[in-house]
Structure formats: C-alpha cells, structure tokens
Amino acid sequence: MESLRTAADAPRERILAAAATLFYRHGINATGIGELVEVAGVSKRTLYQQFASKDDLVAAYLQRATQSGRLLDRRLEQPELTPRERLLALFDPPPPTFRGCPLHNASVELTEPGHPGRAVIVAYKRRFQERVTEQARAAGARDPEALGRRLSVLFEGATALATSLDDRDAAFDHARPLARAVIEEALPTDG
Structure with a gap:
C-alpha cells in the first residue's frame, strides 16, 4: 500500500x-x-x-469516524426528506465500499472493557438510538422510544449481517420491508 x-x-x-x-x-x-x-x-x-499507544490511536480513529460524513446513519440528517422518510432511508442499500459500521467492527475486536475506544463506541451508539428516537418523535410516532429502539436494533442487525456475509444488498433488502412495517405500525396513518 x-x-x-x-x-x-x-x-x-x-x-x-x-x-x-x-x-x-x-x-x-x-x-x-x-x-x-x-x-x-x-x-x-x-x-x-x-x-501514547495503539489503544489511544484506536480511540482517536473511532472518534474521527463518528464525525465523518461516511457513516450510514447520516441519512437521518437529509434535509430534503421528511422524518418518516429519514427513518426508512436508514435501510437504503449501502455504497459498494461498505464493509460494515466501523464502530461495530471495532466493538467486536475490542474485548477489553477498559479500552478507551469502548467509551467512544458506547456513547455513539447510544446517541444514534436517541437520534432515531428524535426522528420517530418528529414523525409523530405514538411511542417514539419504542420505535427508536426497534429501528436501531434492526439497523444494527442489518449492518452486522451485511458485514458478516459480505453481502450488503441482501441484509438491507430484507431489513427494509421490516423497517417499513415497523414504521407504519408505529406512526399514525396519513390522512
């Protein structure tokens, strides 16, 4: 290289x-x-x-990853979409260069509880769920916390499976209709 x-x-x-x-x-x-x-x-x-150490470099790398515009969850920030559309956009197929969420990938490797990168991962993933919940609330969900948790779990599962199978399309192709059903069930019907 x-x-x-x-x-x-x-x-x-x-x-x-x-x-x-x-x-x-x-x-x-x-x-x-x-x-x-x-x-x-x-x-x-x-x-x-x-x-000071490779661990410190890893933590800095993860912090930088949370600030980059390349993570899939940036789809929650698309101003041209409604909150409902942003929630569903999380499940659009990832780009060809996708090799999973860098934070999730790191969490699998960082098994030591005190590793400085773990705190970055936990904080970001919690904030991600809060952001999904905020969009659910903005979309008018009856129980935005429940919808936020469900979509977060489905999204994390889709990204992890896409990485494990090295098949980004299959995981998201299956997750998207499930996400749509969960969203439609949780939101009032347009009317």
Whole structure:
C-alpha cells in the first residue's frame, strides 16, 4: 500500500488517515504499527509522539469516524426528506465500499472493557438510538422510544449481517420491508 504522505498533511492527520483506511479494510488487530507508519509516511517515534499507544490511536480513529460524513446513519440528517422518510432511508442499500459500521467492527475486536475506544463506541451508539428516537418523535410516532429502539436494533442487525456475509444488498433488502412495517405500525396513518 502506498504512503498517504503529502507535504501539506501534518503527521497526526496522516496517521489518522492511515488508521482509517487500514483499520476499516483489515481490522484493528490485524493492522500492525509497522504497516501504519509505512502507510502514514512517519516513523514509529512520530506515531508515539502523537498517540501514547495503539489503544489511544484506536480511540482517536473511532472518534474521527463518528464525525465523518461516511457513516450510514447520516441519512437521518437529509434535509430534503421528511422524518418518516429519514427513518426508512436508514435501510437504503449501502455504497459498494461498505464493509460494515466501523464502530461495530471495532466493538467486536475490542474485548477489553477498559479500552478507551469502548467509551467512544458506547456513547455513539447510544446517541444514534436517541437520534432515531428524535426522528420517530418528529414523525409523530405514538411511542417514539419504542420505535427508536426497534429501528436501531434492526439497523444494527442489518449492518452486522451485511458485514458478516459480505453481502450488503441482501441484509438491507430484507431489513427494509421490516423497517417499513415497523414504521407504519408505529406512526399514525396519513390522512
């Protein structure tokens, strides 16, 4: 893999870019420090000046992932859609480059309860459920909390299955009609 080094990029940014690419493509545990520094175009010393440990780098990578516009749950923010349509848009097929939710993928690998990345994952996933609930409330759901929980579980299941089977379309093709039924059952009929 070629280096991500450009003259304008600071070492920290190159390291985070390399981590984002390698951790998402190969996994956190399968990506070694040697490969990270090679792709980032930095020395090990520079990496450890920027991040005290690989665990700290992982936490920073996950935090960066929560702020990127590439996560599927950004569909909840599409201003041209109604709240009802945003809820259903979560279940549109993912892009061809989809290899699962980076936070979910990391949660499978980070088995140590005290890992700094776990806190990032838990906070983001809880906020995701709150955001789904907010859209359910805006759509007029009779019980927005219940709808938010159900859709969150269905969405997480679809993304995990798509990753496990390496078949992004099948999981979402099956989840979308279920999501539509759950949404329609929870929302008042248009009238």
